[in-house]
Amino acid sequence: MDAIILQFxxxxxxxxxxxxxxxxxxxxxxxLGVVNFAHGAxxxxxxxxxxxxxKVFEISKVSLxxxxxxxxxxxxxxxxxxxEAWFGETIGSAMINYSVPLAILLTIPVMLFVGWAMERGLIxxxxxxxxxxxxxxxxxxAIVLQEIVKYFFGANPIQMMAPSDYSGTVNIGAILGMDIxxxxxxxxxxxxxxxxxxxxxxxLQFTTFGMVVRAGMADRxxxxxxxxxxxxxxxxxxxxxAGVAGLAGVMYTPILSPNYHMGMxxxxxxxxxxxxxxxGSLPGAVAAxxxxxxxxxxxxxxxxxxxxxxxxxxxxxxxxxVILLTRPRGLMGRKGVMED
Amino acid sequence: MSNKFSRRGVLKSGAxxxxxxxxxxxxxxxxxxxxxxxxTGSEVVFGxxxxxxxxxxxxxxxxxxxxxxxxxxxNGEGDGGMLNTFSSKALDGAGILGKKVTxxxxxxxxxxxxARASAQSMIQKDxxxxxxxxxxxxxxVAVQGxxxxxxxxxxxxxxxxxxxxxxxxxxxxxxxxxNAYMSxxxxxxxxxxxxxxxxxxxHLTADYTWxxxxxxxxxxxxxxxxxxxxxxxxxPVGAGDFSSYIxxxxxxxxxxxxxxxxxxxxxxxxSQAVQFGLRDKMVNGKQFEIVVxxxxxxxxxxxxSNIQGVYGSMNWNWQLQDAGTQAFVKSFGEKYGRPPSNAAxxxxxxxxxYADAVTRAGTFNPCGVVEALEDFEFDGMGNGPVLYRGADxxxxxxxxxxxxxxxxxxxxxxxEIVETTPRAQVEYAPDHPMFAGGxxxxxxxxx
Numbered sequence: 001m002d003a004i005i006l007q008f009x010x011x012x013x014x015x016x017x018x019x020x021x022x023x024x025x026x027x028x029x030x031x032l033g034v035v036n037f038a039h040g041a042x043x044x045x046x047x048x049x050x051x052x053x054x055k056v057f058e059i060s061k062v063s064l065x066x067x068x069x070x071x072x073x074x075x076x077x078x079x080x081x082x083x084e085a086w087f088g089e090t091i092g093s094a095m096i097n098y099s100v101p102l103a104i105l106l107t108i109p110v111m112l113f114v115g116w117a118m119e120r121g122l123i124x125x126x127x128x129x130x131x132x133x134x135x136x137x138x139x140x141x142a143i144v145l146q147e148i149v150k151y152f153f154g155a156n157p158i159q160m161m162a163p164s165d166y167s168g169t170v171n172i173g174a175i176l177g178m179d180i181x182x183x184x185x186x187x188x189x190x191x192x193x194x195x196x197x198x199x200x201x202x203x204l205q206f207t208t209f210g211m212v213v214r215a216g217m218a219d220r221x222x223x224x225x226x227x228x229x230x231x232x233x234x235x236x237x238x239x240x241x242a243g244v245a246g247l248a249g250v251m252y253t254p255i256l257s258p259n260y261h262m263g264m265x266x267x268x269x270x271x272x273x274x275x276x277x278x279x280g281s282l283p284g285a286v287a288a289x290x291x292x293x294x295x296x297x298x299x300x301x302x303x304x305x306x307x308x309x310x311x312x313x314x315x316x317x318x319x320x321x322v323i324l325l326t327r328p329r330g331l332m333g334r335k336g337v338m339e340d
Numbered sequence: 341m342s343n344k345f346s347r348r349g350v351l352k353s354g355a356x357x358x359x360x361x362x363x364x365x366x367x368x369x370x371x372x373x374x375x376x377x378x379x380t381g382s383e384v385v386f387g388x389x390x391x392x393x394x395x396x397x398x399x400x401x402x403x404x405x406x407x408x409x410x411x412x413x414x415n416g417e418g419d420g421g422m423l424n425t426f427s428s429k430a431l432d433g434a435g436i437l438g439k440k441v442t443x444x445x446x447x448x449x450x451x452x453x454x455a456r457a458s459a460q461s462m463i464q465k466d467x468x469x470x471x472x473x474x475x476x477x478x479x480x481v482a483v484q485g486x487x488x489x490x491x492x493x494x495x496x497x498x499x500x501x502x503x504x505x506x507x508x509x510x511x512x513x514x515x516x517x518x519n520a521y522m523s524x525x526x527x528x529x530x531x532x533x534x535x536x537x538x539x540x541x542x543h544l545t546a547d548y549t550w551x552x553x554x555x556x557x558x559x560x561x562x563x564x565x566x567x568x569x570x571x572x573x574x575x576p577v578g579a580g581d582f583s584s585y586i587x588x589x590x591x592x593x594x595x596x597x598x599x600x601x602x603x604x605x606x607x608x609x610x611s612q613a614v615q616f617g618l619r620d621k622m623v624n625g626k627q628f629e630i631v632v633x634x635x636x637x638x639x640x641x642x643x644x645s646n647i648q649g650v651y652g653s654m655n656w657n658w659q660l661q662d663a664g665t666q667a668f669v670k671s672f673g674e675k676y677g678r679p680p681s682n683a684a685x686x687x688x689x690x691x692x693x694y695a696d697a698v699t700r701a702g703t704f705n706p707c708g709v710v711e712a713l714e715d716f717e718f719d720g721m722g723n724g725p726v727l728y729r730g731a732d733x734x735x736x737x738x739x740x741x742x743x744x745x746x747x748x749x750x751x752x753x754x755x756e757i758v759e760t761t762p763r764a765q766v767e768y769a770p771d772h773p774m775f776a777g778g779x780x781x782x783x784x785x786x787x
Contacts, residue, residue, distance in 0.1 A: 002590065002591045003587060003588055003590075003591045006587040006590065006591075007584065007587055007588075010583045010584050010587055013583070014581065014583075014584075068749070070750065070752075071658065071669065071673060071679045071752055072669070072670065072673045072674065076749075076750060150393070154398065155392075155393060155394070155397035155398060155401070156397065156398040156603075156604060156607075156638065156642055157604045157607050157608060157642055158642070159607065159611060159642055159643060159644040159646075161644070161645075167615070168617065169615075169616065169617035169620070181590075181616070181617050181621075182616075183615040183616055183617070185615070186583070186615075254615075255581065255583075255612075255615075256580050256581055256608060257604070257607055257608055257611060257642065259604060262580065265578070265580050296584065297583075297584045297587075300584030300585060300587075300588070301588060302571060302573065302588050302592075305573075312584065313576060
């Protein structure tokens with residue numbers, strides 16, 4: 001029972017990341033009709049915003065301690081972060097400790113800008129081109145972004161810690177009278193994702209801007225005929241989708257140490273999520289994200305693998321095949337999308 | 341005036357000349373020398389084939405630094421490093437047999453097919469007479485097989501699978517690095533002393549040759565102590581998120597988690613195991629413990645504070661106090677501003693050992709080199725007295741048992757040496773069951 005509950009929570013946490021990335025992919029596809037293979041790279045850039053902020057906070061003044069020596073027998077360099085020197089040790093160390101959540105403040109403008117620059121600088125030139133061209137150019141862009149990050153940050157994963165107040169475990173089984181401990185930060189990530197997903201849906205549902213975007217997604221031409229500059233709004237939606245991917249990445253860093261190819265690992269799974277949810281369907285992307293995350297976690301149970309060896313590696317693709325055979329438009333796909 | 345050059349004649353001549361130029365270097369060279377890529381000019385080319393991208397790239401890049409340092413020392417540049425402490429005095433810092441050492445590099449991407457293609461290119465296009473590199477045993481085994489076929493020497497760098505000098509051993513291949521059996525033989529007694537003999541172990545294992553042989557070796561050596569193996573679970577290389585594999589550990593009744601992971605995978609799996617509170621748990625009335633049988637300094641740095649107090653093993657560590665280690669750490673540290681990893685150490689040593697063998701043999705012919713390396717005993721390279729056993733081309737030397745530093749004082753102070761396990765304790769017979777099924781075969785000069 002404990003294992004099932006734990007895997008359910010693991011599935012929720014994994015599903016949160018899948019859902020956030022798939023949500024952005026669907027937003028871009030639904031508005032601009034672009035299949036964005038660089039979306040995983042946006043997730044990765046978000047993660048590296050957290051790395052960057054922590055590195056900035058850790059920039060230190062160096063002094064020599066003649067009483068100690070380094071590995072070459074020279075006086076040891078002692079590093080004191082400037083934030084501790086400027087704001088005092090308590091505030092300075094708290095800034096470093098909370099660098100991941102604080103990075104949200106950096107990530108939002110960075111990702112909006114990156115999204116805007118990608119759309120205006122490159123992707124807009126491919127709107128009328130076949131999907132194959134879009135995939136090629138965005139895939140190439142993803143590799144370029146990966147290599148840039150690798151150049152500056154190296155190839156190895158970079159360890160990021162959750163704030164110490166959130167780095168322990170919590171007894172999620174207490175309500176059932178059981179002792180089932182789960183990492184606090186993974187629960188934080190799940191709730192954070194729920195807030196972001198809720199925020200995006202509320203924005204599209206309850207604002208005039210969102211209403212126009214939804215109308216544009218349904219019938220771009222008619223909205224244009226009404227004198228509304230739908231392209232401008234869609235560009236902003238690209239920025240919003242990039243922002244969602246970036247936020248998903250920044251908060252994921254204490255769970256998975258960031259490395260330059262982390263986005264590609266998530267991208268493939270997120271595309272499967274989009275297809276299973278239904279191309280162009282935002283609720284479908286979210287529902288499929290959580291569904292596949294949970295299924296993948298349950299498939300990792302030793303008892304399940306004892307019956308079907310290797311099922312944890314193929315479950316997502318197996319589900320995708322079954323869904324596409326029985327519901328070719330995906331769980332919540334709209335008629336006419338990707339069917340021409 | 342008639343034109344002497346007909347169109348057909350020019351085309352014919354061009355085709356013949358082009359074919360000659362396109363002929364691989366090693367085919368052109370061997371025709372007059374009797375072995376692949378025999379150096380004919382004033383230079384000799386080495387091929388450094390390491391992962392510069394992918395999950396083991398940090399190790400690969402450190403290997404590359406060490407290779408370059410070794411080439412400098414062989415050519416008489418720098419302070420000479422371990423050439424000053426090496427027990428063999430055949431090398432004089434004037435290249436090898438009067439030829440200046442040059443090199444080409446390749447990126448294996450930690451993929452066997454890419455690594456083979458890269459090595460093939462080095463042999464055929466660049467004329468490399470020796471290939472070295474590693475960081476993944478799957479890659480090392482694949483490239484070793486290629487070198488055997490092509491008739492060049494393969495000096496394996498970072499490869500820890502028993503298979504490299506076990507069932508996949510080759511006459512043209514040599515390994516200085518220790519192996520999974522040796523890790524188990526060195527580590528198990530220490531684990532028994534620290535954690536007792538009544539433990540229940542759960543293995544998470546990278547699903548490829550290195551993971552399999554390490555799992556087999558560690559399970560055998562800990563079971564010999566009296567430990568029980570509760571479960572052996574295989575995980576894909578580069579899985580990233582191991583939470584789905586870690587959650588079942590909590591209810592398995594195990595009180596020790598053995599992570600047969602390396603590089604980025606180990607950083608992630610260890611960090612996530614700590615996140616799940618494994619090290620804070622009491623199971624079977626005992627504190628839950630994590631063991632990482634194969635350590636590297638680069639992994640330890642990546643795992644940060646999660647590694648504190650976690651036991652593992654290493655081939656070598658920069659904190660050793662012998663003259664060879666100190667000479668190498670000084671050379672490497674002054675050139676690169678950081679201490680070398682044990683991947684760097686084995687890469688450097690293998691390059692010098694090859695050069696020394698060529699010099700003693702008086703030829704670059706692979707069969708001469710094989711003869712010079714087999715059963716060669718040496719010292720002064722940081723591991724105490726070492727034997728390159730002729731029966732399987734595996735080096736035998738002391739093994740280090742390490743522990744994550746409890747109170748690190750600087751960024752490089754991540755691991756501490758717990759014990760130097762003597763060579764005799766990690767030796768085994770060439771036909772030991774874990775190494776059975778292999779055959780060195782005959783050395784292949786490629787001619």
